Amino acid sequence: MWRSYLVDLARNLMKKAFAALALAVSFMQALPAVAATIKIENASSWDIQEVYFAPFRQRDWGDDHLGKQVLKAGKTLSLNDVEPGVWDVRLVDEDDDECVVEGQQISASQTLVIDDEDLMNCQAASEQ
Structure with missing residues (x-):
C-alpha cells in the first residue's frame, strides 16, 4: 500500500x-534580446547619408538605419533597437564614399564617434 x-x-x-x-x-x-540605443556622432566634415550594421565579418548589411534621415556634419543621432554584440558598421557619406568600421562593440548607451580621419582612412583602404 x-x-x-x-x-x-x-x-x-x-x-x-x-x-x-x-x-x-x-x-x-x-x-527578445535586449535592444540597445546607441548614438552616432558625426564629427566629420561630411554628411552621412546611410548607416548599416552587419554581424562581424559577415557583410550581410540589411536595411539602412537612417532611412530618409541624414546625419549632418557635427550632429549626433540616436538609433534604437540595435541588438548588442560585435558588428561591422558601414557608413555612406554625401559623396557616396563608403566607410566600414569593423568589429565595433555595440552596447546600450554607447556613442560611436566618426571623424574626418576615420572617413579618410576608410576611403583610402577601399581604394587599395
Missing part, C-alpha cells in the same frame, strides 16, 4: 517538475 502511494507521489512530482521546466524553457525562448 505504501509502495503504491509513494510511486504515485513520485510520478505526480515528476510530471509537475517537467511541466515547470517546459514552461521555463518556453518563457526563456520568448524573451
